[in-house]
Amino acid sequence: MLPRFFIFTFLVFALFSCKEDNQEKKRITIPKDEKPKLNIHYENLSQGLFNVKTPKDVKIFLEKHPRFSAEYLEVPNAAADPKMVDFMFNLYSNPQLKSFYEESEKYINQPPYLKDQLTDLFENIKFYYPTYNAPEVNTIVTGFKFNKDISVSDSLVVISTDYFLGPKAQFRPVTYEYFLSRYDKPFIAPMIAMALSNKFNDVDPKDETMLAHMIYHGKTLYFMERVLPETPDSLLIMYPGKTVEDIEKNLDVIWGHFIDKKLFYETKPRIIEKYIGESPKISEIGEKCPGRIGRWLGWQIVRKYMKDHPDVTLQDLMADKNARKIFEESKYKPKKPTK
Structure with a gap:
């Protein structure tokens, strides 16, 4: 049976050749005056997590973000899990991770590169599928502790931006070399588009050729x-x-x-x-x-x-x-x- 859902771990490539532009197939584009306009909910979770002062602050944060807990952390009621609360408090009290976060912000969120890319993606999907509802987007720096670069569902996309800092990053995820070369910000939107396509891509489960x-x-x-x-x-x-x-x-x-x-x-x-x-x-x-x-x-x-x-x-x-x-x-x- 063909796959119906993807969670992406270890996907993307860093340097691509401009020579390909000459070979690019003629693309079908959407007229600007026909494209729907969306105001997506985009939240940088790291900002709140790096401001926590006590484990109780972490618990309050997790209570305010139940979908993040359920879909990215895969702990449906993380706020009630003392081990998870303590783990996240210690993680986001680490000054080295804070430095990594600042590097991520400069590369991905300043200017709002990623938000603009994803808004354009969601607007294009809605043009072709008018009933489509764009998911909320959360970004976070995790220090690779949750072993998950991107989580995608109908309602929420979570991006661990520290995976996508390119070949000059001070830290890089441990994976195969041919996977590692893909971890850079130009690939975030394609990865999310690939995951979202599963919702629309029908298959014959009996055809296993x-x-x-x-x-x-x-x-x-x-x-x-x-x-x-x-x-x-x-x-x-x-x-x-x-x-x-x-x-x-x-x-x-x-x-x-x-x-x-x-x-x-x-x-x-x-x-x-x-x-x-x-x-x-x-x-x-x-x-x-x-x-x-x-x-x-x-x-x-x-x-x-x-x-x-x-x-x-x-x-x-x-x-x-x-x-x-x-x-x-x-x-x-x-x-x-x-x-």
Whole structure:
């Protein structure tokens, strides 16, 4: 069965190439006069937590933020948990964490970079889905103590901003190198858009083929490009710009591998994970072929399908569970690169 919900831990990339701008597909943008205007609730929780003087202050804070407790801390009544209260009091009394917080504020919240990015994202989603209600947004610095970079639900998004301070940060999370390179602020909005897309992305639970996974992720990425139309492909797929260029140059080889190995209708989870899941490379195709290449191919199939079916709306696409139909009607076949 395809995944229905994502909590993102260890996702994003730091440096991307401006060269990709020349390759960017023509995006569908929303006219400014048609975009709904939203005033999202955006709260920096760290400001309150660094002002606590006693454990009782922490308890009062947690009582005022029950959704944060339930969804990010995963402790439904954290204010009544003495261990959690004491832990958070000690954590936010640490002067080193306060220094980390100040670094985070300068990089992400001054000027209000993140709030502007997310407001634009939520407004674009509401344009396509008029009944959509934007979630509240909380930011917090945690010192990586809760092992969670972003938590996303229909009602609340919590961002641990200290994960996203880029390669020059004084502290960085411990993870795989190819994951670590993604932790920077340009990737926060794409990560949230990816998580929010799950609400709209219908699937056929009986279809467990590689193709179903490819189209699922292709629909996700297409949703992301529609609600973040100014964001380069490299940020949406979370590849370096040079990697995208290399894929374009070798697309016929990649496509040929999928054809030769009869991968589209493969159902073995281990093989599907090899081409869809996270990994630094797929050596079966080539030493420079990045992980998740099946998602990228699914994106190109969906793009071709939508280009050839201008009457199909974004809502229609996301509600379509028939991966095989999308694949066959796209008639997608990569062009051989020009020498």
